[in-house]
Amino acid sequence: MLGIIAIALAIFPFVSDSRTWTILLTQIFIFSILAMSYDILLGYTGIVSFGHAMFFGMGAYTTAVMLKRIDPTMGTFILSIGVGMLLAALISFFIGLLTLRLKSHFFAMLTLAVSGLFLVLAEKWRTVTQGNDGFTFKAPEFFKDRIMFYIVVLAILVLVYIFLRRFVNSPFGRVLVAVRENEQRTRSLGFNPLHYKVIASVVAGVIASLAGSLYAVSLRFVNTSVLTMDITLDALLMTIIGGVGTLIGPIVGAAIIELTQHYLSGLAKDYPIFERWIIFFGIVYILAVIFFPKGIVGTIREKLWKRSTKKDAPKSVPKKEDL
Amino acid sequence: MELLINLTINGLATGMLIFLLASGLTLIFGLMSVLNFAHGGLFAWGAYSGIWFYTLTGSFFLGILFALITGLVLGFITEKLIITPVYGNHVQQILITLGFMLVLTELLKVVWGPNQMAAKVPSYLAGSWEIGDVLIIKYRLFIIFVGFLIFGIFQYMLQKTKIGLVVRAGVMNKEMVQALGINIKRVFLYVFMAGSALAALSGVLMAPYSGVIYAEMGFEFAILAFIVVVIGGMGSFPGSLLAAILVGLAGSYMAYYVPALSLAVNMMLMAIVLIFRPQGLFTAKG
Secondary structure: OHHHHHHHHHHHHHHOOOHHHHHHHHHHHHHHHHHHHHHHHHHHHOOOOOOHHHHHHHHHHHHHHHHHHOOOOHHHHHHHHHHHHHHHHHHHHHHHHHHOOOOHHHHHHHHHHHHHHHHHHHHHOHHHHOHHHOEEOOOOHHHHOHHHHHHHHHHHHHHHHHHHHHHHHOHHHHHHHHHHHOHHHHHHOOOOHHHHHHHHHHHHHHHHHHHHHHHHHHHOEEOHHHHOHHHHHHHHHHHHHHOOOOOHHHHHHHHHHHHHHHHHHHHOOOOHHHHHOHHHHHHHHHHHHHHOOOHHHHHHHHHHHHHHHOOOOOOOOOOOOOO | OHHHHHHHHHHHHHHHHHHHHHHHHHHHHHHHOOOOOOHHHHHHHHHHHHHHHHHHHOOHHHHHHHHHHHHHHHHHHHHHHHHHHHOOOHHHHHHHHHHHHHHHHHHHHHHHOOOOEEOOOOHHHOOEEEEOOEEEEHHHHHHHHHHHHHHHHHHHHHHHOHHHHHHHHHHHOHHHHHHOOOOHHHHHHHHHHHHHHHHHHHHHHHHHHHOEEOOOHHHHHHHHHHHHHHHHOOOOHHHHHHHHHHHHHHHHHHHHHOHHHHHHHHHHHHHHHHHHOOOOOOOOOO
16 A cells, blocks of 8 residues: 555656646655654654754755765765764764653753754854855755656655664564653563663654755755754644654655645735644644544544454553653 | 943843743742743733733833733633643643644734834833943843842742642642642642733833844743753742843853853753753752
């Protein structure tokens, strides 16, 4: 099923020659990767990070700076992805080690503060980042063709999906879910939750950095907006609306949000109220947190599960209490 | 020397504004263990509604009053609609209050437009006094005065009145207070509304101080308030005053002597406190 969709999407740009759609879908793929990485934290490990944008921005800046300073070739592009991921891994490791033993409130706040610090750093370090004005750069020759880039991003999305699915279904991933469900009990079973949380945050950070690198190349431009809270909020909305604790959910969420955003900002020309489209997402998001904490995919999956067992199986809504 | 005095007054004034914002946050956290990420939104709403009413009527005092009412009403709505449904679930609380913050900020732009709004200091608070070589701006002194006044009022209410007693008891042990026949849910609502009103007050006082207001200011200031709450100890009212003054002074001195570090210093301060003393410098006990 998923394979068919992936193949259909791969053929799509050769059938249709709508440039807008190719770009829009590329954007959806990139944000799907980001949202999936966020779901590793929120959905599988049960930790709320408000600093995910810093890893995204790290990838975006590494790629942009290297493509501009060294040369716009494929080799540099691949190298820059690697460097960005390595940086993200190191930083998420240290931040995680220092902060993940704190309770959820503190962790959320601290990640917010640290990502704020990175934003300030990027704004002040003008010689490299050119602050809020940002800078343009040349993408590798190979990506001059939008369709080529589309295919590459789709391939990376599929690879990341497969990798993350193996990751969450591995024994390691099961421990992450156990940490989410009940940290004390996991500890008493002999697993060190801190160890697992840190690795989860490193994996999430690395994947977010990859998404950032692709994002920078897709725009051929980078400024401090890649480090702002908006990016974290996007990832959060996509994950919550699509469905936490499923990998398909964030992809669905990314598609819904990007598409709606596209249409609503089109409508804004006629109806100015739609310029504030984010309100609708905010309200939907709040309603989702209260009434559908499992999101679209999670809710559908639950319904299907109930129907197939035909029994009143006890509700397995995860209680993410952590006091 | 003059410079030092000026920087100190500056820092104190900023510190007081942060204190007003942080004190609501810390009271709500101490009693309800809810960390309200929408608090900055209430701050921005206070600033906009207060300044709007101030320009409409021409009276700064009425503007402040209007901001306080806005804060109380929004606090009531927030508690009933946003906090109560997810009470007791921390992850959901964090997520939902952040979402509400988003909605509040965007609604602000719908009502008053996305542009910045200018805010003037009322004529009787404008200008400055000159004492020797020291130039003291009146409005800053006014803010410091209001800050200490509010601290005094709340400290009195917390320590000497019955409702204060209930709140302090609630911070220590909610179940016990409930078992003694007090409707703790109603106390939660009152404290939440009071905290929101304080946030709105902070917003409307902030507006003439910075000269312009914009929708995102809530978020920027809320981060400072979070830092203060963490440093001061979650739930500690006097702790938040001291931490706010500390953060205000540090920001003011750093902005002059080491400008590059001015924002980073608060974050570092918080990081150090969180890592070595996660409960904050002052522990909350009533």
